[in-house]
Structures are given as structure tokens and as C-alpha cells.
Amino acid sequence: MSTQTAATNDVDLSIIGELAEKIQTEPATAQTTWQARTEWKGGFKSASHVRDHAPILTDEPEALAGANTAPNPVELVLAALGSCLTVGYAAAATGQGIELRSLEVDVKGDLDLHVFLGLREGHAGYGNIEVTTSIDSDADESALQALHEAVIATSPVGHTLEHPIEVRARLTKV
């Protein structure tokens, strides 16, 4: 029976449990570092390399002078939030024995191009971001609502967007 529980939603929570235990005895284990290396491919195209995975391709739509071969960087931010919340829902649902039949996260954001185009000073990024999650599950609505609130409150990408993050940048001429 424990095997069956562990496989709910195809999530094996024992690994997360072991990690959480390890962090409680060795807090430094919780300090993780993540990296990406973006290689310019000409025009507005780029390929971002993460570990040994297939590169993440980006471009701009034709209206923004791109060749429209891939999503653009601001769309990648929305995909990062949607996929981060998905991990959260799958983990939290499994922890509570809630089986998910399907789960979809729609993410939408408004962005004013004035600053990026150099027409105005100020905030070049998203105004606000709207998330709509659709869950198909036998769990009752209050259990799903509690799950939803817990996931939103602990999302690494969600918090990265909601908090001001310091970006330190330097240039090397090669």
C-alpha cells in the first residue's frame, strides 16, 4: 500500500522527504545554485543551455523584429511560473493523497513596451501577472482551494517575481 501511495500522481515523495530530513540536520544542503548559459544566435535568436539538456530556444515575433522561430524571453518567464506551480501542485497534492486527473495553469501578463524601446524611463517589466489553474480531481473544492493557496505561498518562481531580486551584472570583452 505504501508503494501505491508513493506513486500517486507519479510523484515519489520519499526522495523529497529524505531531502527535507537531510536539510534539517545539515541546513547548508538547502543552499542550491542554478545556472544557464545563453548563446546569441544572430538577430534576436538565442539558445540557453542548462546542464546537459536540450537548449531552450528563444526569438522575438516578427512585430518585434524577430524571426518568430521560438517563444520570446518574457513568455519564458510565464512558462517558468506555470511549470513551477505545476511542480508545487503535484508535490502538495501527493503529500495529501489527492489524485490529480489533469492540471493546467494559464499565465498571462501585461507589459508596456515604452521603456524597452527607450521611449520612457521606468519599469520595463510586467505590470501584474494573472494565473488561472484548472484542476480535474475527485477531491472536494475546499481541499483543492487549500492546496492552491499553499502552492502559491511557497512557489520559488512565484516568490522570485513577487519579491525584488538584486541582479548584479558585469561585462567581459573577449
Place this chain on the structure above:
Amino acid sequence: MSTQTAATNDVDLSIIGELAEKIQTEPATAQTTWQARTEWKGGFKSASHVRDHAPILTDEPEALAGANTAPNPVELVLAALGSCLTVGYAAAATGQGIELRSLEVDVKGDLDLHVFLGLREGHAGYGNIEVTTSIDSDADESALQALHEAVIATSPVGHTLEHPIEVRARLTKV
């Protein structure tokens, strides 16, 4: 000669120029909306759909109970920043007639897993993010440094990270 300038770095700035002109007469044109739809694929895997492009796949590494089939959501954030800056460098360099031979952006971020794992309340996202840009170009260092500073100061993804963004989330049971 104008044709040659327009093709520098494979960027056709005339399209951006026309957009900027249109925005100055019709400011509402600058208001853009972007979207992604993330579909859960079981476990910690998901596919994020943006317009009609190939889906952006994510997963978690095995240490975080994933199947390690793709980058994870917090890595996607770094790729979004790297690729956004790349668009900025390509656009600004072209505007100044600077030819780029190669351009690479390394992005690195530290993240404390305590909050995501439910072991502590607080900030679940990145601490700070470090960007190192490498540019190969005949332009002199001061011109490249000015370019770098202008790009960092107007990056939509950079500003999205540096400013607190409101994330509004709601749940629908289907």
C-alpha cells in the same frame, strides 16, 4: 549602405523604429499581453505552450524527485533573463553600429530550498542573480560598457525580477 547597416547583427532595426513611431502617435500600441499555458505531464514534468511554438518542457532533477528529462522552472527563469539581455545587446549594438562577433550571457542564482520544502516561512525564490556577459567585438571597451549598462537598465525580464510583481492566482475545478 543603409541595407548593410540594417543587416548588422542580423537585426532589422527599421521594424523597431516603425513600432516606436507608431507607439508615439498611438501609445496604446505599447500595451502588450503575453501568455503561456502549462500542461502537467505527470510527476514533476510539464509542457508549456506559447502561441504555436514547440512546447517548453520542464522537469526536476532526480535529487528533487524528478525524472530529469528537462531543465527545471527556476533554471527557466535564468534562461529568460539571459535571452532577454541577448535581445537587448543585439538591438542596442545594432542601433549604435556595433558589430557583435559573439555574445554569451552566463546567469547564476542562489536559492534556499527551506521555504519550498515547507521547513520555514519566508522567501522561496532566488536570493540574488549574477549575470556575466562576454562580448567579442571590435568596439572599444567604453562603448561596450555603455551598451551593457543601457541594456541592463531597460531589460523587461531584468526589471520583472528587480521589481515586485503582483501575481494574482485563482483556481477552477473542472
